[in-house]
Amino acid sequence: MERLLLRKDFLAAARSPSRAVKACVVQMRVREDQAAARVGFTVTKKLGNAVKRNRIRRRLKEAVRTGLYDEFQPGHDYVIIGRAATDGRCFAALVSDIRSALDTLHTQTRSRAAADITKGQEKP
RNA sequence: UCAGUCGGCUGGAUGGCCGCCUGCGGAUGCGCCAAAAGCCUCCGCGGGAGGAAAGUCCGGGCUCCAUGGAAAUACGGUGCCGGUUAAUGGCCGGCGGGGGCGACCCCAGGGAAAGUGCCACAGAAAAUAAACCGCCCCGGCAUGCCCGGGGUAAGGGUGAAACGGUGCGGUAAAAGCGCACCGCGCUUGUUGGUAACAACAGCGGCACGGCAAACCCCACCGGGAGCAAGAUCGAAUAGGGGUGACAGGGGCGAAAGCCCCAGCCUGUUUCCAGGCCGUCACCCGGGUUGGUCGCGAGAGGUGCUUGGCAACAGGCAUCCCAGAUGAAUGGUCAUCCACGGGGGGCAACCCCUGCAGACAGAACCCGGCUUACAGGCCGACUGACAAU
Numbered sequence: 001m002e003r004l005l006l007r008k009d010f011l012a013a014a015r016s017p018s019r020a021v022k023a024c025v026v027q028m029r030v031r032e033d034q035a036a037a038r039v040g041f042t043v044t045k046k047l048g049n050a051v052k053r054n055r056i057r058r059r060l061k062e063a064v065r066t067g068l069y070d071e072f073q074p075g076h077d078y079v080i081i082g083r084a085a086t087d088g089r090c091f092a093a094l095v096s097d098i099r100s101a102l103d104t105l106h107t108q109t110r111s112r113a114a115a116d117i118t119k120g121q122e123k124p
Numbered sequence: 125u126c127a128g129u130c131g132g133c134u135g136g137a138u139g140g141c142c143g144c145c146u147g148c149g150g151a152u153g154c155g156c157c158a159a160a161a162g163c164c165u166c167c168g169c170g171g172g173a174g175g176a177a178a179g180u181c182c183g184g185g186c187u188c189c190a191u192g193g194a195a196a197u198a199c200g201g202u203g204c205c206g207g208u209u210a211a212u213g214g215c216c217g218g219c220g221g222g223g224g225c226g227a228c229c230c231c232a233g234g235g236a237a238a239g240u241g242c243c244a245c246a247g248a249a250a251a252u253a254a255a256c257c258g259c260c261c262c263g264g265c266a267u268g269c270c271c272g273g274g275g276u277a278a279g280g281g282u283g284a285a286a287c288g289g290u291g292c293g294g295u296a297a298a299a300g301c302g303c304a305c306c307g308c309g310c311u312u313g314u315u316g317g318u319a320a321c322a323a324c325a326g327c328g329g330c331a332c333g334g335c336a337a338a339c340c341c342c343a344c345c346g347g348g349a350g351c352a353a354g355a356u357c358g359a360a361u362a363g364g365g366g367u368g369a370c371a372g373g374g375g376c377g378a379a380a381g382c383c384c385c386a387g388c389c390u391g392u393u394u395c396c397a398g399g400c401c402g403u404c405a406c407c408c409g410g411g412u413u414g415g416u417c418g419c420g421a422g423a424g425g426u427g428c429u430u431g432g433c434a435a436c437a438g439g440c441a442u443c444c445c446a447g448a449u450g451a452a453u454g455g456u457c458a459u460c461c462a463c464g465g466g467g468g469g470c471a472a473c474c475c476c477u478g479c480a481g482a483c484a485g486a487a488c489c490c491g492g493c494u495u496a497c498a499g500g501c502c503g504a505c506u507g508a509c510a511a512u
Binding site: 003004005006007010040041042043049050051052053054055057058059061062063065066087088089090091 | 142143144178413414449450451454455456457479483484485
């Protein structure tokens with residue numbers, strides 16, 4: 001798994017489907033290739049001063065690293081956006097929040113892909 | 125012991141598990157004809173946020189750009205004196221003014237007789253003075269709470285501020301009108317001090333209200349932009365830059381050439397000087413929040429010491445101490461220590477509980493200033509009270 005670093009990738013992810021949970025917002029974009037999953041983090045200035053923003057980003061990073069390493073699928077870009085509640089949420093709840101968001105996004109994408117396939121079969 | 129003034133330090137601790145960035149050394153692999161540089165992974169040993177890292181308000185280093193000469197002007201800044209420093213508008217020491225019983229604190233602290241302007245409300249009057257009430261003198265007849273002329277600035281009242289104060293003399297009433305003391309002024313002298321200035325003496329009847337943080341005057345200082353600076357690596361076109369040749373409009377002339385008209389640039393203006401403006405040829409070369417360098421041995425830290433009241437400077441010894449770039453320096457759990465709440469106990473203290481641990485995150489680097497800050501610690505001094 002790699003970090004998402006370039007601005008254009010963040011902009012692309014922002015146009016993709018997203019899922020908001022209590023602790024954060026998760027955006028997911030399906031890429032063309034099947035390379036390793038990439039994860040980026042966004043913490044806006046609205047959430048507080050630099051110390052507060054650093055803590056929010058570090059907790060999100062740590063949640064991804066320790067609890068959710070296998071949940072991210074290759075060929076996808078993920079952007080996790082911090083919210084005001086990220087700092088206060090206890091760590092276990094933070095991890096389960098992100099997991100449920102990922103599950104929802106993956107299921108949605110799969111069903112849409114299946115629909116596309118069936119649609120393609122109906123059409124000649 | 126209480127109240128207070130000044131200065132300095134600190135900015136939770138320990139451990140378990142799992143991680144991140146980076147320096148050095150080593151190993152495997154990639155790379156290559158070979159070696160080296162470089163890169164990937166792993167191992168070992170080190171290092172890894174602050175006193176303000178913050179605001180970006182001053183001053184420097186560093187980098188690039190600009191900089192032809194002279195003068196004037198504009199703009200911005202600073203403003204008692206001396207010292208200190210790479211430098212400052214910082215700091216230290218002193219002077220003057222103000223406040224406090226005191227330790228001590230505060231002051232944009234040059235010029236108001238160069239000029240312009242302003243001074244609300246109140247008040248007669250807010251500055252070349254003036255005269256509302258009043259006081260005094262003279263004259264008038266209608267003898268009054270009267271009218272007219274003159275003297276005066278003591279008293280009244282207003283205000284942030286009213287053209288010296290107190291006393292005695294003096295006078296019709298008064299007045300620096302005269303005198304004494306105080307205050308004030310002086311481009312007067314002496315003494316002390318590097319100086320700001322102070323003390324004393326002399327002179328002057330007293331002239332000079334405040335605001336320069338309103339304009340202004342005087343003295344001194346000042347190129348611009350910033351690490352997204354700047355350098356470098358990599359593809360093409362357009363565009364860009366340099367050099368050379370030819371070349372604007374009008375007049376005179378056969379031509380060469382000369383003169384005039386211009387426009388833009390070197391902050392502005394003036395004078396002198398210079399460059400540019402289109403076409404062709406040749407040469408150079410690459411925009412970019414892409415990579416790499418810049419990038420941390422420094423006006424460096426610590427200790428001792430010498431000089432100095434001090435800021436600070438010198439000497440010796442010793443140490444190497446963050447380097448990220450969608451941005452590392454952490455996450456989580458436990459215990460302790462503080463803190464808030466509740467309960468028990470005479471008390472020391474004990475138990476429970478709390479998303480509860482101040483302000484706040486390096487971004488090229490230093491020196492300052494300013495602002496934010498839970499709690500804790502230390503030193504010096506002052507004033508009370510008590511005791512000896």
